[in-house]
Each structure stands twice: as structure tokens, then as C-alpha cells.
Amino acid sequence: MRHRNRFSHGNVELNMAAMLDMAFQLLAFFILTFTPSPIEGQFALKLPPPVAQTQPETLTPASNDAEAMLDLQAIHLTLLANPEGRLSAVLLEDQPLFEGDWTPQHATLLNNQLKEIFQTPDSPFHQIQIISDKTLHYGDMMKVVEVVSRQKLANGKPLREIGFSERNTR
Amino acid sequence: MPIQRHAHGSEMNLEPNLTPLLDLVFQLITFFMLVINFKGASLDLSLKLPVLGSARPIEWKKGTEPIVINLRSDGTAQVYGEPIDPAEFFAAMARQVSTAKNPDQEAESRPVILRADERVPFSRINELMTLSREHGFENFALSAMAPSTQTAPRNRATSDRTIPAAREPGGSP
Known part of the structure; x- marks a missing residue:
């Protein structure tokens, strides 16, 4: 109490200049290291084991080959590229789905076809195998991956098993 | 900015009030600390x-x-x-x-x-x-x-x- 009384009439002032110097240094550090990060998204996949390119119609569910069985449970989507590496055609189970440049109508068509396959009750399919030309650009491949990753299985779970393989060119 | 007058005898001591400036700087520091992204x-x-x-x-x-x-x-x-x-x-x-x-x-x-x-x-x-x-x-x-x-x-x-x-x-x- 005596202590407080001794200073009660004094004028105590903090020296702000030193603190301000430090604060400015911190500010300079944060400004210099600041890099606005872009809004980036990802498409999560669970990579299934590799499946050999086979002719599905020649296989039967009674086959003992585990690889062949996996193959039977996968939908095959083939992506063809033009000489510039752009997407030129998409085949669903070796049947041409569309040709030409990628358009929103093509995306809708692919989406509807896949939805029909995967959301059919008792559908045996639970994965997609994307077979692509070697030269296809990542940007064009991702347009197809975007549609594929929207699909849900018959049990309501999202389709995550998406396999990739290179197309054998003869 | 108010000017503080301190009379020490006949001398007048003029000091800018740094508190608002410091407040502003701390707010800027807080902002940059929150948005900093080391994963970048x-x-x-x-x-x-x-x-x-x-x-x-x-x-x-x-x-x-x-x-x-x-x-x-x-x-x-x-x-x-x-x-x-x-x-x-x-x-x-x-x-x-x-x-x-x-x-x-x-x-x-x-x-x-x-x-x-x-x-x-x-x-x-x-x-x-x-x-x-x-x-x-x-x-x-x-x-x-x-x-x-x-x-x-x-x-x-x-x-x-x-x-x-x-x-x-x-x-x-």
C-alpha cells in the first residue's frame, strides 16, 4: 500500500517506440513471406490393383482368375487423343460414346450413362478402369475424371476405385 | 494526433501518441499470422x-x-x-x-x-x-x-x- 502511495502522483509512461520497432519487423516479415495460395481442389481416388486389358465378353463369372474377376467388376472407359494430345473420342466398353471436342453435352451424356450403370440395383460394378492414349493431356483427362468421380454406387457410397492404364496401340 | 504537454520547468515536451499506430500494426500482424500458409x-x-x-x-x-x-x-x-x-x-x-x-x-x-x-x-x-x-x-x-x-x-x-x-x-x- 505504501508502495502505491509513493507513485500515485507520478506520471508513468511506457516507451512505445521499441515495441513499435519490433512490431514493424514482424509486419515486414509477414508481408514479405505472404503468398496468396490459389483455390485448389483435388479428386481423391483409391487406386485399384492393375488389371490387364482383356475382352470382357470372353470372360465368365465362373472364371477362377482373380484378375479376370476384378476386370468383370470394372467399367472400361477408353479415352482417345488426337495428335495434339487433346481428347478426341470416348468409348464406353469399346462402344463409341462420342467423338470430337469435349463439350458440356458430352459431359452430361457420359454422366447419364455412368449413372445408369452404377445406380442400377444389384449392379456388379464398383470400379472404373480408364484406358487412355499415352499422349492425352492431363487437362483433358481430368475433365473425364471429374465426371467419373461424381458417380455413386448402388449402395449410395461414392465411387472411389478408379484405375488407370495405357491403351495398347496396335 | 494529440500532443502531450509536459512541463518540466519551462520546457515543453512534444511526443506523438504511438498507441493507435501500434494497435494498427498489431492488427496487421494478426491478419498476416492468420493467413500465412507454410504448406505453400x-x-x-x-x-x-x-x-x-x-x-x-x-x-x-x-x-x-x-x-x-x-x-x-x-x-x-x-x-x-x-x-x-x-x-x-x-x-x-x-x-x-x-x-x-x-x-x-x-x-x-x-x-x-x-x-x-x-x-x-x-x-x-x-x-x-x-x-x-x-x-x-x-x-x-x-x-x-x-x-x-x-x-x-x-x-x-x-x-x-x-x-x-x-x-x-x-x-x-
């Missing part, structure tokens, strides 16, 4: 990622540290700005994982994020995915840029209603 060092911002409407950031499980691989248009792979040989890199990562208490769980908790330039050919992408799978890293993510006209929260809120694929393996469904 793993991203190669020179890459031109494809722009896709439904690309959304994935919320990984707590404690998950993804492996980010940048793939430039000339085909070179980089991790934290350093060029790597993918085969050697995945072999080293697999060795590191194998020393963990539960290697399978550890491999599962280390997703691989591939950030590739949109002009990279599929053969190079496939090579990385094959290596990743062979070394036990089955959780893979392909990066794309969200359209710049949409802000992240609005994008998430609207797209959850329109697009059924909510790709958040670690987050709540």
Missing part, C-alpha cells in the same frame, strides 16, 4: 493446373501429411522445389513408412497429391500412379484449380447440393 512451400505455383468446376479442397484426417508431387510440363517431378526421380522417391518413402509401428496404416495415412501441368501427357501421370500403387500408397489425389469466380466456402456450399460426389475421405460425410 510444397506447391509449384508456376504450374498451370486444369480448371474444373467441382474441384474442392479435401479435408484429410487429422495428423495426415500428404505427399505433394509437382509435375511440370516438361515432365520433371518436383517435391518442395527439388527435382526428384519418382522411382527413387517412392522407394525412399516406402522405406520410411516400413519403419513405422504400423506400416499399412502409415501408408494409408500418407495420401499422394499429384499437381500436374495440364499439358503433361498421360503416360507420365500413369507412371507416377503405378509407382505409388506398387509402393503401397493407394490413396491418390489429382489436383485441379477451382474456378476463380467462386469463393471456396460458397463453392462448397452450393456444390454439395448439386454434385453428389463429396470427396472428403477424412472429413465427415
Whole structure:
């Protein structure tokens, strides 16, 4: 109490200049290291084991080959590229789905076809195998991956098993 | 700014009041501290990622540290700005994982994020995915840029209603 009384009439002032110097240094550090990060998204996949390119119609569910069985449970989507590496055609189970440049109508068509396959009750399919030309650009491949990753299985779970393989060119 | 007058005898002491300035600087520091992103060092911002409407950031499980691989248009792979040989890199990562208490769980908790330039050919992408799978890293993510006209929260809120694929393996469904 005596202590407080001794200073009660004094004028105590903090020296702000030193603190301000430090604060400015911190500010300079944060400004210099600041890099606005872009809004980036990802498409999560669970990579299934590799499946050999086979002719599905020649296989039967009674086959003992585990690889062949996996193959039977996968939908095959083939992506063809033009000489510039752009997407030129998409085949669903070796049947041409569309040709030409990628358009929103093509995306809708692919989406509807896949939805029909995967959301059919008792559908045996639970994965997609994307077979692509070697030269296809990542940007064009991702347009197809975007549609594929929207699909849900018959049990309501999202389709995550998406396999990739290179197309054998003869 | 008020001028404080201190009379010490006949002298007048003029001092600017620094408190508001300090308040402002601290607010700026707080802002920059909140928005600082140390993970940005793993991203190669020179890459031109494809722009896709439904690309959304994935919320990984707590404690998950993804492996980010940048793939430039000339085909070179980089991790934290350093060029790597993918085969050697995945072999080293697999060795590191194998020393963990539960290697399978550890491999599962280390997703691989591939950030590739949109002009990279599929053969190079496939090579990385094959290596990743062979070394036990089955959780893979392909990066794309969200359209710049949409802000992240609005994008998430609207797209959850329109697009059924909510790709958040670690987050709540």
C-alpha cells in the first residue's frame, strides 16, 4: 500500500517506440513471406490393383482368375487423343460414346450413362478402369475424371476405385 | 494526433501518441499470422493446373501429411522445389513408412497429391500412379484449380447440393 502511495502522483509512461520497432519487423516479415495460395481442389481416388486389358465378353463369372474377376467388376472407359494430345473420342466398353471436342453435352451424356450403370440395383460394378492414349493431356483427362468421380454406387457410397492404364496401340 | 504537454520547468515536451499506430500494426500482424500458409512451400505455383468446376479442397484426417508431387510440363517431378526421380522417391518413402509401428496404416495415412501441368501427357501421370500403387500408397489425389469466380466456402456450399460426389475421405460425410 505504501508502495502505491509513493507513485500515485507520478506520471508513468511506457516507451512505445521499441515495441513499435519490433512490431514493424514482424509486419515486414509477414508481408514479405505472404503468398496468396490459389483455390485448389483435388479428386481423391483409391487406386485399384492393375488389371490387364482383356475382352470382357470372353470372360465368365465362373472364371477362377482373380484378375479376370476384378476386370468383370470394372467399367472400361477408353479415352482417345488426337495428335495434339487433346481428347478426341470416348468409348464406353469399346462402344463409341462420342467423338470430337469435349463439350458440356458430352459431359452430361457420359454422366447419364455412368449413372445408369452404377445406380442400377444389384449392379456388379464398383470400379472404373480408364484406358487412355499415352499422349492425352492431363487437362483433358481430368475433365473425364471429374465426371467419373461424381458417380455413386448402388449402395449410395461414392465411387472411389478408379484405375488407370495405357491403351495398347496396335 | 494529440500532443502531450509536459512541463518540466519551462520546457515543453512534444511526443506523438504511438498507441493507435501500434494497435494498427498489431492488427496487421494478426491478419498476416492468420493467413500465412507454410504448406505453400510444397506447391509449384508456376504450374498451370486444369480448371474444373467441382474441384474442392479435401479435408484429410487429422495428423495426415500428404505427399505433394509437382509435375511440370516438361515432365520433371518436383517435391518442395527439388527435382526428384519418382522411382527413387517412392522407394525412399516406402522405406520410411516400413519403419513405422504400423506400416499399412502409415501408408494409408500418407495420401499422394499429384499437381500436374495440364499439358503433361498421360503416360507420365500413369507412371507416377503405378509407382505409388506398387509402393503401397493407394490413396491418390489429382489436383485441379477451382474456378476463380467462386469463393471456396460458397463453392462448397452450393456444390454439395448439386454434385453428389463429396470427396472428403477424412472429413465427415
